[in-house]
Amino acid sequence: GAGVSQSPSNKVTEKGKDVELRCDPISGHTALYWYRQSLGQGLEFLIYFQGNSAPDKSGLPSDRFSAERTGGSVSTLTIQRTQQEDSAVYLCASSPSPGTPYEQYFGPGTRLTVT
Amino acid sequence: QKEVEQDPGPLSVPEGAIVSLNCTYSNSAFQYFMWYRQYSRKGPELLMYTYSSGNKEDGRFTAQVDKSSKYISLFIRDSQPSDSATYLCAILYSGAGSYQLTFGKGTKLSVIP
Numbered sequence: 001g002a003g004v005s006q007s008p009s010n011k012v013t014e015k016g017k018d019v020e021l022r023c024d025p026i027s028g029h030t031a032l033y034w035y036r037q038s039l040g041q042g043l044e045f046l047i048y049f050q051g052n053s054a055p056d057k058s059g060l061p062s063d064r065f066s067a068e069r070t071g072g073s074v075s076t077l078t079i080q081r082t083q084q085e086d087s088a089v090y091l092c093a094s095s096p097s098p099g100t101p102y103e104q105y106f107g108p109g110t111r112l113t114v115t
Numbered sequence: 116q117k118e119v120e121q122d123p124g125p126l127s128v129p130e131g132a133i134v135s136l137n138c139t140y141s142n143s144a145f146q147y148f149m150w151y152r153q154y155s156r157k158g159p160e161l162l163m164y165t166y167s168s169g170n171k172e173d174g175r176f177t178a179q180v181d182k183s184s185k186y187i188s189l190f191i192r193d194s195q196p197s198d199s200a201t202y203l204c205a206i207l208y209s210g211a212g213s214y215q216l217t218f219g220k221g222t223k224l225s226v227i228p
Contacts, residue, residue, distance in 0.1 A: 004158070019182050019222035033216075042220035043159070043203065056215065091158055102147035102166070106158035 002026065006092050006105035012113045013082055021077045021110045024092030032075050033095075033104060034067060038112040046090075049075060050098045082114045117175050118142050121204055121219025131214065132209050134191040138204035139218045141185065145217075147207035150189045152200045160188070160202055194226045 005024045013019050025032050034046040045059040049069045060066070066082075069075040078085055089111050093104040121138045128134055136150075147166045149157035165171040168182045179188040187206075191198055201221040208215050 036218075041214075042221075043218040045217070047181075048214065059215075062193050093158075098214070101209070101216070102149060102164040103161065104216065105161060106148075106151075107156045108156075111156075 001035070004092055004094055004105055006090075006107040006110050008110060009108065010111045010113075012115060015084060015114055016079065016081055018080045019082055019112065021079075021090050023075045023077070023092030023094075023107060025073065025075070025092070026105055029094035029096050029105075030072060031070060031095040031098045031101065033093045034077050035091045035093065036061075036088045037091055037109070041088075043091070046077070079112075082112075083108070084114050087112055087114045118217050119204060119206055121221045122222055123220055125223040125225060127225045127227060128194055130194060130196060130226055132194050132226075134198070134224060134226075135188075136189040136191075136202050136204075136222050136224070137228050138187050138206075139185055140187070140217075142183065142206075142208065143182075143219075144208055145206040146202050146217055148178070149205040149207070149216070150176075151170060151203040152198075153203060154195050154200045162202075196226045196228050197228050199225045207208075 014086045032049040036044045048056045064080045069079045089109040091109045093106045095104045117128045119140045149164040153159045163178045171178045177190040201223045201228045203221045204219040205216045
């Protein structure tokens with residue numbers, strides 16, 4: 001079956017612009033996660049969705065970052081007023097239910113470059 | 116203090132060798148232990164997960180957890196060039212209605228034909 005998909009695969013933007021990153025989870029998966037992967041920093045948790053609600057936003061690095069999920073499916077991560085330190089690969093993962101967080105399936109990521 | 120430590124390598128082995136990849140962790144509240152494989156410019160791929168101390172085997176891969184030492188390992192038998200990738204350990208913390216994976220920084224493995 002289809003895996004997690006993310007778009008765009010690459011995004012180059014100028015400092016100060018807003019960007020939106022999209023994630024389509026595996027069909028039927030109710031839990032969705034966003035991570036950021038930077039060179040030398042490893043994978044960093046950003047936010048977790050259970051259905052359309054986000055019980056844990058603790059990983060969002062600043063108030064310039066926000067995320068939403070609609071219809072229990074597609075999620076969008078928005079970064080406002082991008083900064084160069086936001087350059088990273090943004091990864092989305094989904095799991096079958098909130099009760100199976102150990103079984104996360106990742107998308108290919110969106111490589112964001114802020115110039 | 117980092118919660119999950121993983122030797123970044125790189126690790127280079129000849130084809131057919133047994134590979135040992137390791138992580139240590141500090142938070143005893145961690146509940147599940149996962150290993151992911153990540154090829155260059157791809158998302159991480161779940162290899163195995165386990166929650167108890169001991170061994171779990173899947174084909175050429177064996178995951179080992181020692182909760183008393185806070186030490187986890189992944190062994191790859193009969194390594195193949197296609198195993199060349201970065202291997203990430205990940206440990207799950209569950210609490211207050213949320214789950215959070217903490218990843219090691221990954222070990223880059225090269226299997227030389």
